[in-house]
Amino acid sequence: MQFSTSRPSTSTSLYAEPGLLRSLGWDATTAAAYDSAVALLAASETAALAPARVVRVDRGASETLTAQGPLRVEHAAAVLEAGRADPTTLPCVGDWAVVSRHEDPPRLVALLARRTAFVRLGSAPGTSAGQVLAANVDVALVVEPLVPEPHPGRVERLLTLAWESGAQPVLVLTKADLAPDADALREELGAAAPGVDVIPVSSRTGEGVDLVRAYAAAGATVALLGPSGAGKSSLVNALSGAELAPTGGTRADGKGRHTTVSRELVLLAGGGALIDTPGLRGIGVVAGEDALEQAFADVTALAAHCRFADCAHGAEPGCAVLAAVESGELPERRLASWRKLEREARWVATRQDARARAQERDRWKAIHKELRRSGRSRP
Ligand SMILES: Nc1nc2c(ncn2[C@@H]2O[C@H](COP(=O)(O)OP(=O)(O)OP(=O)(O)O)[C@@H](O)[C@H]2O)c(=O)[nH]1
Ligand SMILES: [Mg+2]
Ligand SMILES: [Zn+2]
CATH class of the missing domain: 3.40.50.300 (P-loop containing nucleotide triphosphate hydrolases)
Known part of the structure; x- marks a missing residue:
């Protein structure tokens, strides 16, 4: 964990937040993320705002902890709408949030950028x-x-x-x-x-x-x-x-x-x-290449010694990974496990590419539509 302690922040009063929020991990980084999240809100929404941490999510609402103690908040319409396009943007346990007490019931109006997820x-x-x-x-x-x-x-x-x-x-x-x-x-x-x-x-x-x-x-x-x-x-x-x-x-x-x-x-x-957390029933596809390199640092280090840079560790001559399996240094089970997660990571990458292409297509569709519209209305 790298927490900067001297970062100037407009919410120094919040950074100085005593007690509860501090023991929940509130620090200068969180304070800066809070300021950024508030800055993105429409001016009409900036009354009676406070930081809170989500302790549990259930049915469109979150139980949170604020500096004053527990607060149950409903998720604002804009938050729900963003969640329909991308469910990963919905509040989840551990999120830091901006809540508004201006409304009754109080609402969660934005999430702070996540440090990890x-x-x-x-x-x-x-x-x-x-x-x-x-x-x-x-x-x-x-x-x-x-x-x-x-x-x-x-x-x-x-x-x-x-x-x-x-x-x-x-x-x-x-x-x-x-x-x-x-x-x-x-x-x-x-x-x-x-x-x-x-x-x-x-x-x-x-x-x-x-x-x-x-x-x-x-x-x-x-x-x-x-x-x-x-x-x-x-x-x-x-x-x-x-x-x-x-x-x-x-x-x-x-x-x-x-x-x-x-x-x-x-x-x-x-x-x-x-x-x-509840026991995970199926874990599913988990990761990209970088995480695999960390989780399988031993395999990655061995692969660096293969004769061919693009060695698939199949039947290539001079394969350091297969040699390590042969000598018993690398368990065969672990190599199989790595291959499986590698295949999944490639599949994730392909799918993310496909999603990015689809988003790009939608963006151009919208631009063309806008151009046609403005073209028609031109005098
Ligand atoms: N002997 C022994 N039993 C344990 C230990 N930890 C948990 N158990 C037992 O294992 C069973 C399951 O424990 P839980 O803590 O409910 O397991 P969990 O991971 O929270 O399970 P889920 O909530 O279903 O995901 C209980 O009967 C516990 O008493 C331990 O260190 N030693
Ligand atoms: Mg449990
Ligand atoms: Zn190899």
């Missing part, structure tokens, strides 16, 4: 643009249970999503109290998480909980992502020292019961915020 794209061609799972997360805790057994492929997919979001990924291995071979599993999963801290935890014994809590220090926002039943809500409770989030059992097959149903931000006593 977890975006889940549609999982099949032709599905809608995407869904933002959480915004302005500083640290993404990828939560994977050690018991009944961890899935390295799922960890890789979620870590890629985390890298893509712009947050710092951390791998949290839960239910360490139940795993007799926790150390061996930690090593195996560490190989699937280059450049990422790996923390085994137990919400039951408290092992590792302090290490995780340290990430939420000083107003940082931490989000938990992982499958249902992984122990995300149990960890939220262990971190906060209170029963904030309901937890559920697991089924006989070890799968979770989807106990958590909405994404919710909770404030920690020592400052900082936590976002609990």
Whole structure:
């Protein structure tokens, strides 16, 4: 996290905002983003504005926290309209917002630019643009249970999503109290998480909980992502020292019961915020090339040593990636996982290109229409 502290801002009074907003992570960067968002509003909308953080979204309204405490706000018409064109612009948990108390009920009139965002794209061609799972997360805790057994492929997919979001990924291995071979599993999963801290935890014994809590220090926002039943809500409770989030059992097959149903931000006593999320059912397509390079930094480093710059690591001579698989340095499973996510990333890129072309076409259509209209009305 890089927070500038000396940035001049027209809302220095807001930057000096005490207490609640500060412990939610309000800083000079947020203050500047607030000013920019307010500047874009129509003059008629600038009465009784205040900053707020979205703690939960439900049915066209958001529960928020303002400097004065909780405030439920409806989403303004302009916000909803923008959301119809691009659902990723709709308010989501973790968003900083501009709210207006001028109206009754109060309204959310704009969102501040997001520092980071977890975006889940549609999982099949032709599905809608995407869904933002959480915004302005500083640290993404990828939560994977050690018991009944961890899935390295799922960890890789979620870590890629985390890298893509712009947050710092951390791998949290839960239910360490139940795993007799926790150390061996930690090593195996560490190989699937280059450049990422790996923390085994137990919400039951408290092992590792302090290490995780340290990430939420000083107003940082931490989000938990992982499958249902992984122990995300149990960890939220262990971190906060209170029963904030309901937890559920697991089924006989070890799968979770989807106990958590909405994404919710909770404030920690020592400052900082936590976002609990429901277990992801399908994660879908997650990322572009840059995030893949980070999530698979080991593969990328090997590929730099292939004889051919455009090596596809198939059957080419002098392929350093295949040599590493041969020698056991790179697990074959990991190479397969990388290939799968690579294919998906290419598909996303193609689709984004197609969307950009369609938007360009629409723009020209509008320009031509306007030209025809003004041509006709010319004297
Ligand atoms: N032994 C042990 N059990 C745990 C631990 N953490 C969670 N559990 C159990 O695992 C089950 C699922 O925990 P939850 O915290 O509800 O899981 P979740 O990830 O929030 O699941 P969803 O809300 O469904 O996504 C519960 O029965 C918990 O008691 C742990 O560290 N050790
Ligand atoms: Mg839960
Ligand atoms: Zn190669």
